[in-house]
Amino acid sequence: MMLACPQLRVIPVTIHLSLADAVKALDGEQIVRAGRIAARGLRDLFGIEHPRLAVAALNPHAGEQGAMGDEERRIIVPAIEALQREGIAAHGPAPADTMFHAAARPAYDVALCMYHDQALIPIKTIDFAGGVNVTLGLPFVRTSPDHGTALDIAGTGRADPASLLAAIDMADDMARRRGH
Numbered sequence: 001m002m003l004a005c006p007q008l009r010v011i012p013v014t015i016h017l018s019l020a021d022a023v024k025a026l027d028g029e030q031i032v033r034a035g036r037i038a039a040r041g042l043r044d045l046f047g048i049e050h051p052r053l054a055v056a057a058l059n060p061h062a063g064e065q066g067a068m069g070d071e072e073r074r075i076i077v078p079a080i081e082a083l084q085r086e087g088i089a090a091h092g093p094a095p096a097d098t099m100f101h102a103a104a105r106p107a108y109d110v111a112l113c114m115y116h117d118q119a120l121i122p123i124k125t126i127d128f129a130g131g132v133n134v135t136l137g138l139p140f141v142r143t144s145p146d147h148g149t150a151l152d153i154a155g156t157g158r159a160d161p162a163s164l165l166a167a168i169d170m171a172d173d174m175a176r177r178r179g180h
Contacts, residue, residue, distance in 0.1 A: 002041065002110065002134040003120060003146050004170065005127035008100065009046075009110040010119035011038050011136075022115035026058065026071065031079035031112065038110050039088045041136035045174040046109075054099055054108035055080050055092030056118055062095045076114075100126075120146075129162035132170045141174045143167040 002011045013034045014022040035053055042051035055076060059069035066073060076093045083090040091108075098104060099111060100122040113119035123131050123146065131146035145163035153159055 002038070002136050003123045003131055004134055005123060005131045005166070007102075007126050008105055008123055009042075010113055010123050011110055012113050012116050012119040014115050016116060019115060019117075023058065023071070026075060026114055028075050028079040028082065031055065031076060032082050034112055035079070035083040035088055035090055036086070037137045038112060039083075041134070042109050044178060045134070045136070045141065047177050048109050050089060051110065052108045053083065053088060053090040054094050054111045055090055056096045056099060056111055056113045057093035058114045060095070060097065062093045129160050130166040131163055132167045134170065134174075141171050141178065143171040143174070 001015055002009055004010075011034055013030050014025050017025060035055070038053055039051045042048040057063060057076065058071045061068060063069045063072040072093045080090045080092055090112075092112075094104075094111075096113070096118050111119070111122075128147070133144045133146045135142040145167055147163055150159055
């Protein structure tokens with residue numbers, strides 16, 4: 001699952017888990033798998049020949065050399081090194097509180113985030129109405145609005161179609177790029 005808008009692309013490594021469960025479930029294999037899928041998706045669907053991945057830290061200030069957790073040293077750094085050995089331009093772990101501001105975003109093509117809200121808060125803050133959910137790793141293009149179905153307002157005339165329209169436009173761009 002990649003969430004994308006013109007200013008930012010993010011991928012949560014763990015999806016739809018409580019924060020406590022996401023921390024327990026996080027492992028290097030998941031990060032490497034997400035990085036591989038991200039790199040392939042950026043090349044195939046977005047036309048980025050040499051994708052750059054920023055990998056978020058889990059803990060505040062990237063763990064402060066273990067003072068605030070050791071997941072960066074134990075899990076995230078070895079995963080980044082594995083991606084780099086495969087020729088994928090991955091860097092980090094980057095403190096999540098500084099990697100999403102406007103001046104930081106041009107340094108990468110996608111941010112790999114360790115848990116749901118770490119990825120979705122920045123994208124929804126930047127472009128709530130225009131965010132798109134892109135399913136990577138499929139043999140076909142699949143996009144949808146990033147905000148879900150909004151069943152609570154269905155049929156009221158209050159729904160904003162911007163994310164649906166952005167999803168259709170992005171799918172069209174991707175399909176054209178792939179030649180489908």
